[in-house]
Amino acid sequence: xxxxxxxxxxxxxxxxxxxxxxxxxxxxxxxxxxxxxxxxxxxxxxxxxxxxxxxxxxxxxxxxxxxxxxxxxxxxxxxxxxxxxxxxxxxxxxxxxxxxxxxxxxxxxxxxxxxxxxxxxxxxxxxxxxxxxxxxxxxxxxxxxxxxxxxxxxxxxxxxxxxxxxxxxxxxxxxxxxxxxxxxxxxxxxxxxxxxxxxxxxxxxxxxxxxxxxxxxxxxxxxxxxxxxxxxxxxxxxxxxxxxxxxxxxxxxxxxxxxxxxxxxxxxxxxxxxxxxxxxxxxxxxxxxxxxxxxxxxxxxxxxxxxxxxxxxxxxxxxxxxxxxxxxxxxxxxxxxxxxxxxxxxxxxxxxxxxxxxxxxxxxxxxxxxxxxxxxxxxxxxxx
Amino acid sequence: xxxxxxxxxxxxxxxxxxxxxxxxxxxxxxxxxxxxxxxxxxxxxxxxxxxxxxxxxxxxxxxxxxxxxxxxxxxxxxxxxxxxx
Numbered sequence: 001x002x003x004x005x006x007x008x009x010x011x012x013x014x015x016x017x018x019x020x021x022x023x024x025x026x027x028x029x030x031x032x033x034x035x036x037x038x039x040x041x042x043x044x045x046x047x048x049x050x051x052x053x054x055x056x057x058x059x060x061x062x063x064x065x066x067x068x069x070x071x072x073x074x075x076x077x078x079x080x081x082x083x084x085x086x087x088x089x090x091x092x093x094x095x096x097x098x099x100x101x102x103x104x105x106x107x108x109x110x111x112x113x114x115x116x117x118x119x120x121x122x123x124x125x126x127x128x129x130x131x132x133x134x135x136x137x138x139x140x141x142x143x144x145x146x147x148x149x150x151x152x153x154x155x156x157x158x159x160x161x162x163x164x165x166x167x168x169x170x171x172x173x174x175x176x177x178x179x180x181x182x183x184x185x186x187x188x189x190x191x192x193x194x195x196x197x198x199x200x201x202x203x204x205x206x207x208x209x210x211x212x213x214x215x216x217x218x219x220x221x222x223x224x225x226x227x228x229x230x231x232x233x234x235x236x237x238x239x240x241x242x243x244x245x246x247x248x249x250x251x252x253x254x255x256x257x258x259x260x261x262x263x264x265x266x267x268x269x270x271x272x273x274x275x276x277x278x279x280x281x282x283x284x285x286x287x288x289x290x291x292x293x294x295x296x297x298x299x300x301x302x303x304x305x306x307x308x309x310x311x312x313x314x315x316x317x318x319x320x321x322x323x324x325x326x327x328x329x330x331x332x333x334x335x336x337x338x339x340x341x342x343x344x345x346x347x348x349x350x351x352x353x354x355x356x357x358x359x360x361x362x363x364x365x366x367x368x369x370x371x372x373x374x375x376x377x378x379x380x381x382x383x384x
Numbered sequence: 385x386x387x388x389x390x391x392x393x394x395x396x397x398x399x400x401x402x403x404x405x406x407x408x409x410x411x412x413x414x415x416x417x418x419x420x421x422x423x424x425x426x427x428x429x430x431x432x433x434x435x436x437x438x439x440x441x442x443x444x445x446x447x448x449x450x451x452x453x454x455x456x457x458x459x460x461x462x463x464x465x466x467x468x469x
Contacts, residue, residue, distance in 0.1 A: 247405070
């Protein structure tokens with residue numbers, strides 16, 4: 001599936017939780033579900049047909065069952081969808097009583113299910129259980145590794161005390177500098193200062209409200225790190241100054257090119273990641289944002305996640321959306337200081353290599369969520 | 385003395401893989417790596433841009449190129465600079 005495919009109405013796209021359901025896929029009232037509470041039903045929209053449970057920790061001790069989950073569309077009430085009964089395990093009623101038993105007596109609930117459908121459902125269920133257990137194991141492995149990795153970073157800082165960083169500052173003539181290499185002349189500095197203020201304003205007034213609407217469409221993932229929504233003014237100027245060292249670059253080029261002066265993160269569980277990203281890319285397009293670039297970086301060794309650039313067509317303003325799991329976001333934050341040291345260009349080659357190795361080591365603990373291969377770079381690479 | 389040099393074309397939204405903005409090179413030695421960009425001053429100077437891409441920065445695309453391709457791009461940039469003077 002191409003990343004630009006899941007437009008609204010695209011039948012191949014994962015169903016949005018608020019999208020109308022296909023006939024036959026109607027949800028039963030929560031009260032009719034064995035063991036399901038109203039609250040659980042409301043908390044997990046869209047789950048009935050997706051069968052991707054999000055509470056693996058509770059299920060780790062359970063034996064992998066060998067009977068298939070029945071989708072609601074298959075209407076075999078004697079075997080209710082297992083994940084629904086597990087959603088609230090403490091209240092699970094394994095025996096068919098009450099509304100479920102009543103439902104079993106209804107003629108329309110006794111439609112035959114073919115052997116092929118049963119096998120397919122069985123395989124889907126086993127896959128779901130496998131993904132869920134693997135995700136739980138990966139989370140546990142990361143939680144175990146994290147303290148050791150933090151300690152490794154503390155060791156690095158002891159071995160390589162940070163050199164005094166260049167303090168960015170504006171001089172009396174209006175120019176700006178941060179160290180030996182990064183400079184903006186007074187005109188460039190004025191333009192950069194104004195651009196930063198305009199971006200912060202546009203982020204607050206236009207981008208964030210739209211992304212809040214997108215976030216509200218699915219409670220299974222969240223916007224994260226909003227306190228870092230707008231890059232610091234000096235960081236923006238540093239990035240511009242780095243690019244201005246390239247031949248032929250104007251300050252306008254540099255301002256237009258920086259994609260992450262305004263940036264957001266959506267964070268998903270590993271089990272929901274791939275479908276969630278594809279759906280949310282569609283939602284962002286529906287909000288009127290243009291996708292400029294998307295990089296699936298799960299295959300790289302110093303960073304894990306998917307980063308994308310977007311544009312407001314009316315103003316040309318760019319912003320960045322990152323798609324993470326809790327673990328990949330944690331790894332990014334754990335390696336951020338190492339990355340900043342490399343970017344500062346105040347480290348010698350030996351430390352630089354150690355910093356890169358640290359980034360690789362941290363990200364080596366991050367498992368790629370299932371299905372990320374379906375999320376293609378945009379624009380797709382054309383070789384070279 | 386670098387043991388290995390890898391060249392990359394830097395492509396931004398106003399340039400192409402065939403006509404990139406400039407060239408970066410990664411010099412690998414026993415002591416570690418150093419990245420340099422062919423700059424507007426027509427010299428090779430230290431640059432963090434390649435590291436940025438390796439750490440998830442999508443600002444530029446980097447395409448690995450041969451030394452001959454790198455030399456052609458450097459020659460083109462020098463010629464354009466001379467013309468502009």
